[in-house]
Amino acid sequence: MTFQDFNFNEHLTEGITSMGYTTPTPIQGMAxxxxxxxxxxxxxxQTGTGKTAAFLLPVLEQIGRTKKNHTSTLILTPTxxxxxxxxxxxxxxAYFTGxxxxxxxGGGDGHVYEQQRRGIQNNVNIIIATPGRLIAHLTSGVLKLNQINHLILDEADRMLDMxxxxxxxxxxxxxxxxxxxLLFSATMPGRIRNLAKSVLKNPEQINIALSQPAVGIDQQIYRLHDQQKTPLLQHLLKDGNFVSTIxxxxxKEIVKAxxxxxxxxxxxxxxxxxxxxQKEREEILLKFKNRQLPIIIGTDALSRGIDVEGIDLVINYDVPGDAEDYIHRIGRTARAATTGTAITFVNHRDERRLKGIEELIDKKITQHPLPEHLTSIAEVKHEPKPNQNRGNRNKKRVWKK
Structure with missing residues (x-):
């Protein structure tokens, strides 16, 4: 199958060709x-399967067929x-379609808000919005959505999580x-299905299985105490030969620290x-994409909000709470048939999460030993020994590696 098989109009086809698209991905071919x-x-x-083009292309084709000069499509996204x-x-x-x-x-200054307001008043065909800022425009009376033909909920699971x-x-x-x-979600828990029942009519269901991490990713874990995390992170970044790291x-408090x-x-x-x-966030992403910034630190929102090739190291300072988020995170590296390294720090509380990750990817992740100079760093626990009397309950207990 090629994109020619969909019989898109010539202007959209020209845009598809200029973007370098040739063969549809499975989600595109089905949707x-x-x-x-x-x-x-x-x-x-999930992210990386081509889902954005899967909903954009047919919607662009439908807008082109009807030549609508009003806002006909609303796309809601989490970030x-x-x-x-x-x-x-x-x-x-849509470059050649008009x-x-x-x-x-949200974010930015009054100029950004005013720019958005003018765009809305000019009846743009497609609005891509985060929910909070869209409501601000709705309540101001500037935005009317009574002629919407297409509603797209992208990364619906993340929107509910937020x-x-x-x-x-x-x-x-x-x-x-x-x-x-159209509802697209990387995962399909019960609350997403409940949302779908309330807003969709007799929907067709498509399920593209969560892909395994790219074979080019060298997955590693370090078992350690919390107090060893930052020293190990510093050691890996200073002694490793990595150009681009997430x-x-x-x-976010840990990110700042x-x-x-x-x-x-x-x-x-x-x-x-x-x-x-907003301007600061955009500048950080631009510098990172342009290789002017070698290291960026963020939360899981970044794992689905960045599309950069050439990232050679991903470090999970904390094990993600959801095994699928692990795949999203490490999927930032080894893109476009390249190779990369994904390192995860695992403390004693994370063993169950690690087990869930290994079951999902169907493999054991290689454990690496801590550098010798870090093994002496022990985590202090405030726990009484089983036979301690009441007077000794606050005595510190040191757990050694």
């Missing part, structure tokens, strides 16, 4: 015909970075009941988190 038929879809497909990436992809694919789009997201369910339902209340709704932590630690030893790194201004 595009269904969407062109006007049916609703619930699709389980501003993803909204911008989708907007850039629309710009590339179809317009705008990314609507607490956007009420916002999503509020936005949907502004939409026409007669519309096409460090994943569980919370790690940034200070690495800055203290003169390593060029930046922390990527929600407390930054």
């Amino acid at each position: 595009i015909p269904i969407i062109l038929d006007g049916k609703d879809i619930i699709a389980c497909a 501003r970075e993803l909204a911008q990436q989708i907007d850039q992809q629309v710009e590339g694919l 179809i317009s789009s705008i990314a609507v997201f 607490g956007f369910q009420d916002d999503i339902m509020r936005i949907i209340s502004y939409l026409p009941k007669e519309r096409q709704t 460090i994943f932590a569980s919370r 790690l940034y200070k630690e690495l800055k203290g030893i003169q390593l060029k790194a930046e922390a990527f988190h929600s407390d930054l201004e």
